[in-house]
Amino acid sequence: MNEYDFTDPLTFLALTGLMFLMVVFRYTLVAGIFYVIFYIIDPKSFRNRKVHKPTKDKKQYRREILWSTLTSLFFAVAGAGMVVLWQKGYTAIYEDVNDYGWWWLPVSFLIAALIHETYYYWLHRWMHKPQVYRLIHKVHHDSHITSPWTxxxxxxxxxILQSVIIPVVILFLPMHYWTIVTLLTFMTLTSAINHSNVEIYPKGFHKHWLGKWMIGATHHSLHHTQYRFNFGLYFTFWDKWMNTESDKYPKDFERHTNSSNS
Structure with missing residues (x-):
């Protein structure tokens, strides 16, 4: 960490460029795998699990990839900023697992994910206020039928608003740097799952002790069609507590998982 001074403008620019390549690679890899499997290699096997008939609008895919690439730049700047804060000793990031013990790795991951969930849920509801929605959130909802590229x-x-939460969390929550990488990968993976337009979870999962708290494609697709429900990111607990979970969700989930290929 002390080998380079990341506050140097050129070094920071190089770090941001590296972060950008990493974020774009992760997004392209995860979204690409889902897209290739669900829509190219074996679309028939997932036909009954598709939440909506997939869009044939190639312009939508190009637009999604363009916006996602731009978003990756903001995530990269945030990531580079985290490294600078870490180097300067302003964060709670640590390198030796023994500093907090192995048990703290999953606990810190869960705490960070719950903080992220809470931040996103209330941010998301705020972005659905009419003036804010038209200004910044409509771009995401232009994808009425989502795809992994969404x-x-x-x-x-x-x-920018989505990129700031993890840098804030690491200021006070002790996290091993590999836990942070795992959280960011989890974010990319779950986002691709939720936007894939294919329900990957098994029949009855929405009633399972774990599954009833997890968001999937059926749950999030209802947000893209109903707008006023299902604001969560990873988990459903805020939607349940605030009565913003769509009452269509159980029936829709059962319909998409009751086919013979489920």
Whole structure:
């Protein structure tokens, strides 16, 4: 960490460029795998699990990839900023697992994910206020029928708002750097799952002790069609507590998982 001074403008620019390549690679890899499997290699096997008939609008895919690439730039700047804060000793990031013990790795991951969930839920509801929605959130909802490429398809304003939470969390929550990487990968993976337009979870999962708290494609697709429900990111608990979970969700989930290929 002390080998380079990341506050140097050129070094920071190089770090941001590296972060950008990493974020774009992760997004392209995860979204690409889902898209290739669900829509190219074996679309028939997932036909009954598709939440909506997939869009044939190639312009939408190109637009989603363009917005997602721009969002990746903001995520990269945030990531580079985290490294600078870490180097200067302003964060709670640590390198030796033994500093907090192995048990703290999953606990810190869960705490960070719950903080992120809470931040996103209330941010998301705020972005659905009419004036804010038209200004920054409409870009994401232009994808009425989502695809894996929709994952990071945000207006720059929304991209910035979404990029700031993890840098804030690491200021006070002790996290091993590999836990942070795992959380960011989890974010990319779940975003691709939720926007894939294919329900990957098994029959009855929405009633399972774990599954009833997890968001999937059926749950999030209802947000893109109903707008006023299902605001969560990873988990359903805020939607349940605030009575913003769509009452269509159980029936829709059962319909998409009751086919013979489920």
């Amino acid at each position: 994952s990071f398809s945000f207006h720059p304003g929304e991209g």
